[in-house]
Amino acid sequence: MDKEYDFIVLGTGLKECILSGLLSTNGFSVLHMDKNGYYGGESASLNLNDLFKKFQGKEKAPEDLKLGSSRDYNVDLCPKLLMACGNLVKTLLSTKVTRYLEFKSVAGSFVYKQGKIFKVPASGGDAWRSSLLGMMEKYRFKTFLDFVVQYDQKNAKTWPNKMDCTKTPMSEIYKYYKLGDNIQEFVGHAVCLYLDETYKGMPAHDTIERAKLYAYSVSRYGNSPYIYPVWGLGGLPEGFSRLCAVHGGIYMLNKPINKLHFEGEKIVGVESVDENGKDAVAKCKKGVLADPTYFIKDGKPGPEVKQVGQVARWICILDHPIPNTNNSDSCQIIIPSTQLKRKSGTTHYLNGTTSCLTWSCRHLHLVRIALPQRRC
Missing domain, CATH: 1.10.405.10 (Guanine Nucleotide Dissociation Inhibitor, domain 1)
Structure with missing residues (x-):
């Protein structure tokens, strides 16, 4: 992890994954990190157990509800229908991300x-x-x-x-x-x-x-x-993540973001932990692209975020x-x-x-x- 990259991307939501995919295909080195153990961030598709864990803190869905098997569900946290001739579909076609998805x-x-x-x-x-x-x-x-x-x-x-x-x-x-x-x-x-x-x-x-x-x-x-997407909107971030990885991007899930390193107002590094649990800093040449949730402390957005x-x-x-x-x-x-x-x-x-x-x-x-x- 102690390396220097052109860009570091925090969060694997749809917009972050689109950006990392496009950057990597244009020859930039990209490190993509997420504090969660799954792709998608707020655009993820969760099974039933993960859904109850996220919103109610339960390990699985209550059996008395008789909702069926957890793996039978892909619940979108942020549903978004795609206009068939819209810009997002054009981007999917031009980057060939459609080969990873079914609609x-x-x-x-x-x-x-x-x-x-x-x-x-x-x-x-x-x-x-x-x-x-x-x-x-x-x-x-x-x-x-x-x-x-x-x-x-x-x-x-x-x-x-x-x-x-x-x-x-x-x-x-x-x-x-x-x-x-x-x-x-x-x-x-x-x-x-x-x-x-x-x-x-x-x-x-x-x-x-x-x-x-x-x-x-x-x-x-x-x-x-x-x-x-047949398997839920979470397939879109995963598709662009594959695109980024194919072109040399590096992905790290379950990575806590301990600190952001600044030079003036510019973020030049991201501090997390390596595979041995020790503090490590990834440096970036051009900048950090991040989900706004990485700038929220104690439930309040920082100066980097405009609500x-x-x-x-x-x-x-x-x-x-x-x-x-x-x-x-x-x-x-x-x-x-x-x-x-x-x-x-x-x-x-x-x-x-x-x-x-x-x-x-x-x-x-x-x-x-x-x-x-x-x-x-």
Whole structure:
């Protein structure tokens, strides 16, 4: 361990593993360390026993719950569906990390409205079949979707009514296509995945590009725009870790980080223990990349960390799929903030028996909600 590297990476979360993989493939020497005994950090996929150990301090799941074998589960701590044509998938393909992974198409994407769940229309055909929209709304949404697909900021002929979408707010685009609150709600929250309504006052370009990405991703697989690693999201950090190791990166798990060595404001070394349990320092030439949890002391973030928000998550184990989702074994359900009458909405993920996330006739219902910022 007492060596010098170009970069030292602390934590094996998704972003850390992507960075170490890309650095190693570009010829940099990388030491990757994690205080945990497993890959993934907060992006890990845990079996049932590890899940109860992490959150309840128990060595295994209580037998009276009758949840089945621990090894039948791969529970994602930080679920994230992958847009089929998104940047992360492009990175997976370009680095050939896909050879280490297997994916499946998520069965559907749904939105909650007035006590009911509706499938999100993402094509003209979906719009005509959807009960979420009235007759005139279907026509207007199809017209809007046709514009989105052919939109090109560099070609003024594709701009709506000669409006420059890098300057025109999204509210004006909605107004031009006569899209009412109903369509705006599911376009903004279920298609473009905004947490609140502030995007309407911002330049429309980003919203249009998000809607285009959604439409293109749907066209790739048909049912929904999302794909998911069959064995859980934890497979992504592991895949990039393999990429790093193939190109000479060194990995060390179960390594406590005792101290960070500074020269001025720059971290130049990381102190841990070697294989004999003695203190050892790994030095770095260019810098340290780290998960923010390595800079938290006594529950408070240090000056290296800037907190920008909070997210609450729930993990629910069900014995049935979510009603009104066509018995989908996997899906995403968006509850817009306007339906909840709060500043941000919630996202619900369901993964069931055909996805290898659970083989015990159980469905994992994962809920995520952004919390309001605290005032100091």
